[in-house]
Amino acid sequence: MSIPSHAVFGAPCWVSLIARDLAAAEDFYGGVFGWEFRPTRLGKDFSVAFLDGAPVAGIGALAGSLAVAVAWTPYFAVDDADATVARIQERSATVAVGPLRFGTGRAALAADRDGAVFGLWQGKVIRGWGVGRDKSPAWLELRTRDAFEAAIFYAEVLDWATERPGSCQVSYENGSVVLRQNEDAVARLTGGATEAAPDPQIRPRWHVHFYVPDIDYAVEQAIKLGGAIASQAVTSQTAGAMGSAEQVTLRDPDGGLFTVTTRTNK
Structure with missing residues (x-):
């Protein structure tokens, strides 16, 4: 079942890995997360x-053809892709x-003024x-x-924090700007990144966090399949939630960063 993107405008509606080799990426992420893969009409x-x-x-598997780095990218639902691109x-x-x-x-596919890459989607989204x-x-x-x-930029581009019914809301919580959709925290904007930093974790970018039942197992599988630990385990405040979660940032064999996390302990 699907719904039109304008029904959830401004909200993250999908995440996708821009990879170099589809089969290799499937082998790695299937081993880490237990995912199964199906072909698409694309x-x-x-x-x-x-x-x-x-x-x-x-x-x-577009990294080579688009001449971009391997990376996880969030896509945001929009009413009109042309109008949104013009605002960007x-x-x-x-x-x-x-x-x-x-x-x-x-x-x-766009990059904000600090270089963080994000996507736009106009069309049907998965209900x-x-x-x-x-x-x-x-x-x-x-x-x-x-x-x-950054919050002002995305609000102007994606219609956050407007009086329009269904608009995503923005608030300041626990030292970060938090994006909420229907009162659920879906993203956190944190300052302090440096564009010229040699460490890709410190450069401006969108990071995707995935739930896993066992962080140690996920880390073990990632290393076994050619990945690496990008940052050691930490306990961090989750996006707008009154609780904490353990998390580890990993790097896939082609350099794509992602974070595994436990569900929030409240």
């Missing part, structure tokens, strides 16, 4: 990951790809998929130079 370079029958994320460009940010037609909708829900990613984190400035 061609041989795309697949969708499922966990216990529920769609989780996408993988597209008006605010001195970058549109790298699109809008282009993909399957049942149109997509674009029930949502950050923090069921098998979906746990939450998103934008590590950026100035969280308040």
Whole structure:
């Protein structure tokens, strides 16, 4: 079942890995998360990951053709991809790809003014998929130079914090800017990133956090399959939640960063 993107405008509606080799990425993430993969109508370079029958994320072997780094990218639902792209460009940010037609909708790939890459999606979205829900990613984190400035940029581009019914709301909680959809925290914007930093974890970027039942097992599998630990285990305040969760940031064999986390202890 699906719903139109305008029904959840401004909210994260999907995450996808921009990979170099589809089969290699499937082997790695299937081993770490237990995902199963199904082909899509978008061609041989795309697949969708499922966990216990529920769609989780996408993988597209596009890094080589687009000349971009391997990375996990969040996509945000929009009413009109062309209008959103125009707003991005008006605010001195970058549109790298699109809008282009993909399957049942149109997509674009952009970077904000500090270089953090994100996607736009106009079209049908999966009903029930949502950050923090069921098998979906746990939450998103934008590590950026100035969280308040970034929040203003995304609010203007994606219609956050407006009086329009269904608009995502923005608040300041526990030292970060938190994005909420229907009162559920779905993303956190944290300042202090440095664009020229040699460590990719410190550069401005969107980070995707995935729930796992056993962090030690996920880390062990990632290393066994050619990945590496990018940061040691920490206990961190989750996005807008009154609780804490253990998390470890990992790097896949091609350098793509992602974080595994436990469910919140309240």
